[in-house]
Amino acid sequence: MASTLAPRPAPAATTEKELRAGRRPLLNRLLSRPELGSLIGAVAVFAVFFALAPTFRQGDSFATVLYAASVVGIMAVGVALLMIGGEFDLSAGVAVVTAALTAGMAGYYLNLNVWAAAGISLLVALAIGFANGAILVRTKLPSFLVTLSMFLMLQGLNIAVTKLVTGSVSGPNISDMDGYESARAVFASSVPVPVLGGVRITVIWWLVFVAAATWVLMRTRVGNWIFAVGGNAESARAVGVPVTRVKIGLFMTVGFFAWFSGMHLLTASGRQQSGEGVGMELLYIMAAVVGGCLLTGGFGSVIGAAIGAFIYGMTTMGIVYAGWDNNWVMFFVGAMLLLAVVVNAWVRRQASKR
Amino acid sequence: MTDTTPRSTADTEGAAGTAGAAGGGADAPLLELRGVGKSFGNIRALSGVDLRVGAGEVTCILGDNGAGKSTLIKILAGLHAPTAGSYRVDGEEVAFASPRDALDRGIATVYQDLAMVPLMPVWRNFFLGSEILRKVGPFSRLDVAAMRRITDEELKKMGIDLPDIDAPVANLSGGQKQVVAIARAVYFGARVLILDEPTAALGVKQSGVVLKYVSAAREAGLGVVFITHNPHHAYMVGDHFVILRLGETELDAPRAELTLGDLTHHMAGGAELDALEHELARSEGPDGGPAVPHPTAPADGPA
Ligand SMILES: Nc1ncnc2c1ncn2[C@@H]1O[C@H](COP(=O)(O)OP(=O)(O)OP(=O)(O)O)[C@@H](O)[C@H]1O
Ligand SMILES: [Mg+2]
Numbered sequence: 001m002a003s004t005l006a007p008r009p010a011p012a013a014t015t016e017k018e019l020r021a022g023r024r025p026l027l028n029r030l031l032s033r034p035e036l037g038s039l040i041g042a043v044a045v046f047a048v049f050f051a052l053a054p055t056f057r058q059g060d061s062f063a064t065v066l067y068a069a070s071v072v073g074i075m076a077v078g079v080a081l082l083m084i085g086g087e088f089d090l091s092a093g094v095a096v097v098t099a100a101l102t103a104g105m106a107g108y109y110l111n112l113n114v115w116a117a118a119g120i121s122l123l124v125a126l127a128i129g130f131a132n133g134a135i136l137v138r139t140k141l142p143s144f145l146v147t148l149s150m151f152l153m154l155q156g157l158n159i160a161v162t163k164l165v166t167g168s169v170s171g172p173n174i175s176d177m178d179g180y181e182s183a184r185a186v187f188a189s190s191v192p193v194p195v196l197g198g199v200r201i202t203v204i205w206w207l208v209f210v211a212a213a214t215w216v217l218m219r220t221r222v223g224n225w226i227f228a229v230g231g232n233a234e235s236a237r238a239v240g241v242p243v244t245r246v247k248i249g250l251f252m253t254v255g256f257f258a259w260f261s262g263m264h265l266l267t268a269s270g271r272q273q274s275g276e277g278v279g280m281e282l283l284y285i286m287a288a289v290v291g292g293c294l295l296t297g298g299f300g301s302v303i304g305a306a307i308g309a310f311i312y313g314m315t316t317m318g319i320v321y322a323g324w325d326n327n328w329v330m331f332f333v334g335a336m337l338l339l340a341v342v343v344n345a346w347v348r349r350q351a352s353k354r
Numbered sequence: 355m356t357d358t359t360p361r362s363t364a365d366t367e368g369a370a371g372t373a374g375a376a377g378g379g380a381d382a383p384l385l386e387l388r389g390v391g392k393s394f395g396n397i398r399a400l401s402g403v404d405l406r407v408g409a410g411e412v413t414c415i416l417g418d419n420g421a422g423k424s425t426l427i428k429i430l431a432g433l434h435a436p437t438a439g440s441y442r443v444d445g446e447e448v449a450f451a452s453p454r455d456a457l458d459r460g461i462a463t464v465y466q467d468l469a470m471v472p473l474m475p476v477w478r479n480f481f482l483g484s485e486i487l488r489k490v491g492p493f494s495r496l497d498v499a500a501m502r503r504i505t506d507e508e509l510k511k512m513g514i515d516l517p518d519i520d521a522p523v524a525n526l527s528g529g530q531k532q533v534v535a536i537a538r539a540v541y542f543g544a545r546v547l548i549l550d551e552p553t554a555a556l557g558v559k560q561s562g563v564v565l566k567y568v569s570a571a572r573e574a575g576l577g578v579v580f581i582t583h584n585p586h587h588a589y590m591v592g593d594h595f596v597i598l599r600l601g602e603t604e605l606d607a608p609r610a611e612l613t614l615g616d617l618t619h620h621m622a623g624g625a626e627l628d629a630l631e632h633e634l635a636r637s638e639g640p641d642g643g644p645a646v647p648h649p650t651a652p653a654d655g656p657a
Binding site for chain 1: 453457483493496
């Protein structure tokens, strides 16, 4: 500020630079962060339920909120990366169930160790991601159409194949099979945490995945490429970015997280229902968008998506703790989404206005 | 006009092949196109174009809008595969699958649309596709500090000093974007620099800097392909001039065979202009016969 008042004849270039840089203050840098809007939203939602619902203030309730957030949040990591890369995946919700059913049926009917069944399930989940990506880059169709088709096909396959194999709508119970206990320990156990009590292990995994994905996105070459293919695929290709591989890799990353989530579902109860998962894909997208990811790609953050999932967890559980009718949950989630989108757009305009 | 490059011999397979190899031999040009054609569906953007880009030589490509200049350089850059003819680098036939292959051979390009990602910071755009990496255990991470420093240095050399290298490219002015794209190509173009209308949005000072860079690149032994609509810029730095018209080579001549006047004449439409001039001269009456059909003509008329 002081330098603006005192005109110095010193080296013109550096002075000009200092002056101009001074006009981009900390606030502006903050405003240009994608997750800012969701952070404010998270604080507000937290404050509301903290004030209205006494149960919400207890440590073990908070652990439950975190668990609800992690179930959506783990998938939102992959979905956010994909969205920053310019695409989205409507088949992500049912792919989770496909992964769980595959592991359950492969383990039970082939009499495999649960870990071997998990390996088969992983291959299937990655193959689904690969198919989504490969069809997309081959046909150049929008991801909406490609993944909508995949969504419908998987939804049908989940129920039809399960019925064909097991004769009922639920997968087999694998809870007494070899390797189940260790798989359960990895995917669905609880770990003691001070204050909060028992925290579901998915919460820990969620945080690990968010940290890893953020590092990849911000500090590696692949991360640079993800932003580039989402921001302008043609330009990225023109300077040598392997656009096709990045896009397919992103769909396969969603496949990986679908596998992980599927293994959680399966090992949490030992049995998977075939009709689940429908509608979840929109919650993942919701979390990513609330967290500041642009639906058009090229902008966003994984931390933002995590905050979006956290808001979702607080809202769903907070309404229960506040003793309100559970049927209001989706209304509030929808209202949150609308508000977040409007606020995010406004923040971005402020940031680019300077 | 009577050029040394053997045209239309490409049809006779065997003979042309051996002749080409013999011709290419020791003193092969950096880049060479022979009988190159490119069609987009049923639009023929290029046909039968020959081009040689030598080391330490500036090749200017000129022509009307839609003549096929950008299509030509996109073939050189590996962005388009030609639908006919052959492309050789150092006398060896290549089929670039992506611009990465061209960049790996030191061929860097400034595209007319600049090929930048608007929402990404300046330094990330500068190094996009050619990031500097540093090993951290089994992983390699971006060397952010080095990339930011180099970006800042290279931009300063081009005469622009951005207040914030982290600002998204979308926030820069058109000319600043162009300078970033040029600085990037200059930095990565180890052997060949391809510039598609690099001075179109630039101020006088920055245009001067770009022309100096072009000439410095030539001094350093690089091959430069320079596309412009400005004959003065072209003549200032060009060693070799190629004029495209409707996707075909209209003129291919070294500097020695041309004056600035000839070049301007050709660029302005050449033979067509002669005809036009003739027509105008006749309709204007007996006294309006000067060779310049330009703003001076009406002034002469009433006198
Ligand atoms: N991707 C494409 N698909 C279809 N047609 C194309 C494509 N790219 C170029 N063309 C066509 O090829 C022709 C040559 O275009 P090009 O961009 O090479 O012209 P140019 O000489 O660079 O023109 P300008 O001076 O305006 O930049 C035009 O008729 C254009 O419409
Ligand atoms: Mg062009």
